[in-house]
Amino acid sequence: MQESINIFIKSIFIDNMIFAYFLGMCSYLAVSKSVKTAVGLGIAVIFVQVITVPVNYLLNKYMLTPGALTWISPQLADVDLNFLSFIMFIAVIASIVQLVEMIIEKFSPALYNSLGIFLPLIAVNCAILGGSLFMQEWEFENFGQTVAFGLGSGIGWALAIIAIAAIREKIRYSAIPGPLRGLGISFILTGLMAIAFMSFLGIKL
Amino acid sequence: MSKQQKERESLFSPRYRKLIRNPLSIENPITVQVLGICSALAVTTKLKPAFVMALSVTVVVALANVVISLLRNGIPPRIRIIVQLTVVAALVILVDQVLKAFVYDVSKQLSVFVGLIITNCILMGRLEAFAMANKPWPAFLDGIGNGLGYSWILIALGFFRELFGNGTLWGYRIIPQSFYEAGYSNNGLLILPPAALILVGTIIWIQRSRNRSLIEEY
Amino acid sequence: MSNSYIFRYAAIMVILVAVILSSAAMILKPLQDKNIAISKMRGILEACNLQPTAEDAVPMYETYIAREVVIDPRGEEISIYDMKSKQFITGNTRAFDVNLKIQLKRKAAGEDYILPLYMYINQNDTLLVIPVQGRGLWGPIYGNIALKTDRNTIGGARFFHDKETPGLGAEIDQHWFSDQFKGKQIFDENGKFISVRPIKGGVGKLPENQRIHGVDAISGGTITSNGLGNMIEDVMGIYVVYLTK
Numbered sequence: 100m101q102e103s104i105n106i107f108i109k110s111i112f113i114d115n116m117i118f119a120y121f122l123g124m125c126s127y128l129a130v131s132k133s134v135k136t137a138v139g140l141g142i143a144v145i146f147v148q149v150i151t152v153p154v155n156y157l158l159n160k161y162m163l164t165p166g167a168l169t170w171i172s173p174q175l176a177d178v179d180l181n182f183l184s185f186i187m188f189i190a191v192i193a194s195i196v197q198l199v200e201m202i203i204e205k206f207s208p209a210l211y212n213s214l215g216i217f218l219p220l221i222a223v224n225c226a227i228l229g230g231s232l233f234m235q236e237w238e239f240e241n242f243g244q245t246v247a248f249g250l251g252s253g254i255g256w257a258l259a260i261i262a263i264a265a266i267r268e269k270i271r272y273s274a275i276p277g278p279l280r281g282l283g284i285s286f287i288l289t290g291l292m293a294i295a296f297m298s299f300l301g302i303k304l
Numbered sequence: 305m306s307k308q309q310k311e312r313e314s315l316f317s318p319r320y321r322k323l324i325r326n327p328l329s330i331e332n333p334i335t336v337q338v339l340g341i342c343s344a345l346a347v348t349t350k351l352k353p354a355f356v357m358a359l360s361v362t363v364v365v366a367l368a369n370v371v372i373s374l375l376r377n378g379i380p381p382r383i384r385i386i387v388q389l390t391v392v393a394a395l396v397i398l399v400d401q402v403l404k405a406f407v408y409d410v411s412k413q414l415s416v417f418v419g420l421i422i423t424n425c426i427l428m429g430r431l432e433a434f435a436m437a438n439k440p441w442p443a444f445l446d447g448i449g450n451g452l453g454y455s456w457i458l459i460a461l462g463f464f465r466e467l468f469g470n471g472t473l474w475g476y477r478i479i480p481q482s483f484y485e486a487g488y489s490n491n492g493l494l495i496l497p498p499a500a501l502i503l504v505g506t507i508i509w510i511q512r513s514r515n516r517s518l519i520e521e522y
Numbered sequence: 523m524s525n526s527y528i529f530r531y532a533a534i535m536v537i538l539v540a541v542i543l544s545s546a547a548m549i550l551k552p553l554q555d556k557n558i559a560i561s562k563m564r565g566i567l568e569a570c571n572l573q574p575t576a577e578d579a580v581p582m583y584e585t586y587i588a589r590e591v592v593i594d595p596r597g598e599e600i601s602i603y604d605m606k607s608k609q610f611i612t613g614n615t616r617a618f619d620v621n622l623k624i625q626l627k628r629k630a631a632g633e634d635y636i637l638p639l640y641m642y643i644n645q646n647d648t649l650l651v652i653p654v655q656g657r658g659l660w661g662p663i664y665g666n667i668a669l670k671t672d673r674n675t676i677g678g679a680r681f682f683h684d685k686e687t688p689g690l691g692a693e694i695d696q697h698w699f700s701d702q703f704k705g706k707q708i709f710d711e712n713g714k715f716i717s718v719r720p721i722k723g724g725v726g727k728l729p730e731n732q733r734i735h736g737v738d739a740i741s742g743g744t745i746t747s748n749g750l751g752n753m754i755e756d757v758m759g760i761y762v763v764y765l766t767k
Binding site for chain 3: 349378379380382383386387390394397398401402404405406408409412413415492495496
């Protein structure tokens with residue numbers, strides 16, 4: 100439990116998807132012009148991340164790691180399907196996004212109206228595939244830890260996009276040099292925020 | 305365009321050359337189209353991984369463009385995106401396997417970022433916008449052009465970050481020891497993640513100062 | 523377009539991709555495995571102060587690493603592989619094939635585990651190479667430590683990382699850092715296990731009689747340095763039962 104909480108906090112502040120690994124930058128820059136849409140996309144990412152990371156963890160554990168197929172038959176102990184990870188993960192992500200979209204549409208039209216337009220965008224959001232790939236690389240020990248990581252990294256991403264959207268709403272009234280307007284200043288602002296987030300490295304977990 | 309004209313169009317006609325040239329500057333995928341930054345920045349602390357990453361992305365974009373362009377008339381529109389993703393994912397797996405087999409040390413440094421080429425927005429962006437509607441040869445050139453436009457930014461970042469952050473290039477010491485003895489020290493900030501963002505911001509600034517048509521309205 | 527067309531299209535696509543990918547994976551697998559084995563061999567040899575290249579790592583390994591030993595949690599040698607005769611003296615597990623990471627995980631989970639060791643013999647130098655594995659700031663760090671025949675003094679060490687910060691934590695793979703470990707001792711004069719750890723601000727900060735157990739940490743690379751210290755203490759700690767036998 101302790102370990103899961105550590106992973107949760109670490110994935111929000113220290114291993115932040117945007118500030119430490121620059122994942123999901125495309126939608127981060129494209130959809131951060133207003134706080135309202137940023138919140139919508141942020142929630143959608145948390146939602147999808149917390150489902151896909153644990154699902155891919157199970158897939159990885161029972162199918163992809165070398166010798167993972169022994170639960171079907173002991174003869175399959177030598178099979179190593181690791182090379183299929185990328186394609187399996189992206190397939191899972193694409194289908195889960197589709198599924199989530201259909202479920203939300205059916206049961207909560209109000210939520211669908213606010214989140215729906217963002218969901219298709221998420222399938223190709225690097226932060227989502229990145230989450231699953233980091234899960235595989237960091238070799239979490241149990242299911243609980245992957246849920247903690249999925250939730251944490253989603254929240255970290257949402258935090259980043261909401262923060263930059265708030266800044267971009269205000270900065271509209273500032274006199275920024277022409278060539279720096281828009282994209283340029285957003286990059287530099289993100290850089291400065293990343294420096295601020297680096298101070299979390301000092302947390303002892 | 306009549307059939308005759310088409311036949312006369314050489315492999316490197318002005319129209320085709322533009323496909324390569326534009327992505328390097330006014331249609332640069334990173335600084336103008338804002339595509340594909342995800343997998344780019346984390347690997348630019350050093351020149352060598354940045355170069356290998358740039359090469360991998362260029363190969364994947366060009367090949368994916370050709371494959372999708374060849375398939376463009378047969379792809380059922382309803383499963384278009386899945387087909388594109390499958391082609392891209394398969395190509396990325398091939399690249400990853402080749403890297404692991406031939407440049408093992410670099411592939412370790414690139415770690416998960418090779419896999420992230422799959423969700424690199426340049427790929428899906430180019431496949432949707434160009435390859436689905438064009439013949440294989442222009443699609444190939446478009447892929448190479450966008451790959452190179454992406455590459456030069458990556459390599460420039462890797463160059464500056466490694467040279468000023470670590471005093472080396474491609475792992476070889478460039479800034480001589482005597483400099484350090486005279487009080488020079490590496491700029492540690494440059495190798496930290498935030499520096500990559502600030503450097504890209506600066507590149508955009510320089511580019512837009514020189515080409516004012518790219519300036520955003522807000 | 524009809525549904526059956528879509529189905530046929532998807533099915534053919536899946537089969538084609540599967541065939542291409544699995545054949546590529548099968549063709550390239552031996553090369554990949556060889557790379558992994560070579561980098562492991564180089565790590566072991568470099569801890570013994572040799573400079574193998576990718577080409578001569580295998581012959582060098584087979585010349586100088588005389589024996590591979592596998593021990594159990596009580597420090598008993600359960601398997602010894604003799605390199606010259608290419609035969610097992612006892613047991614049937616080669617230390618080279620033991621995955622330290624998996625074994626450390628098994629230990630943490632309270633399961634039975636085994637540990638690898640390598641015996642380096644070269645004219646008048648005999649070293650016992652102990653592999654170590656831990657976590658730095660951004661990812662795994664690993665390496666090998668070679669002990670002299672007194673099983674206390676370090677004769678050589680080498681560390682590696684996958685993605686520590688260049689210029690800071692990444693310095694652990696530089697020779698200036700690992701060479702500091704030579705001549706350091708892991709036990710104190712009473713035979714108590716102390717380990718060797720990087721000291722922030724330099725070894726000079728330690729009292730005189732403690733300096734044999736410390737090396738200079740990397741300035742600016744505190745978390746990686748601490749991770750390295752913990753790695754040596756944790757993993758060497760498990761070998762103590764064998765070393766004090």
